[in-house]
Amino acid sequence: MDNRDLIKKALEAKKKAHVPYSNFRVGAALITDDGKVFTGCNIEISSYSPTICAERTAIFKAISEGHKKIKAIAVVGDSDFTYPCGVCRQVIREFGKDATIIVANSEDDYREHKLEDLLPYSFGPEDLENSRSEEDV
Numbered sequence: 744m745d746n747r748d749l750i751k752k753a754l755e756a757k758k759k760a761h762v763p764y765s766n767f768r769v770g771a772a773l774i775t776d777d778g779k780v781f782t783g784c785n786i787e788i789s790s791y792s793p794t795i796c797a798e799r800t801a802i803f804k805a806i807s808e809g810h811k812k813i814k815a816i817a818v819v820g821d822s823d824f825t826y827p828c829g830v831c832r833q834v835i836r837e838f839g840k841d842a843t844i845i846v847a848n849s850e851d852d853y854r855e856h857k858l859e860d861l862l863p864y865s866f867g868p869e870d871l872e873n874s875r876s877e878e879d880v
């Protein structure tokens with residue numbers, strides 16, 4: 744599965760977006776370290792805050808199926824190069840510290856970033872493992 748294939752999957756997923764309020768469609772497709780592909784779309788809820796982004800739909804599908812390491816994720820949306828929101832960057836960080844993020848307008852027009860570049864100096868699971876709280880007591 745190369746970048747173009749992953750973008751194609753994201754474009755397919757985007758068609759399923761449930762967006763009665765914003766009318767802004769987003770699709771995502773990720774591949775895990777063990778080669779499984781999961782897709783997602785954004786899903787909007789009338790009370791707004793339960794709305795979920797396409798990226799997190801795809802990620803939570805992967806996690807709930809037991810695939811916890813994101814190798815790459817492709818995102819397509821209705822703007823020129825739709826980038827993952829801050830919350831989604833943090834969620835990608837949790838399961839893909841070294842992940843590649845592909846932000847695409849089409850299969851031929853895309854940019855590739857590392858998560859580290861979109862979320863520098865990030866907080867993550869290791870911070871909790873290396874907690875210094877015991878030194879403080």
Ligand code: THU
Nearest residue numbers: 765767769785796797826827828
């Ligand atoms: N949205 C995503 O699905 N992913 C992003 O990275 C940016 C925003 C969705 C949330 C909402 O349904 C719509 O786009 C407008 O914010």
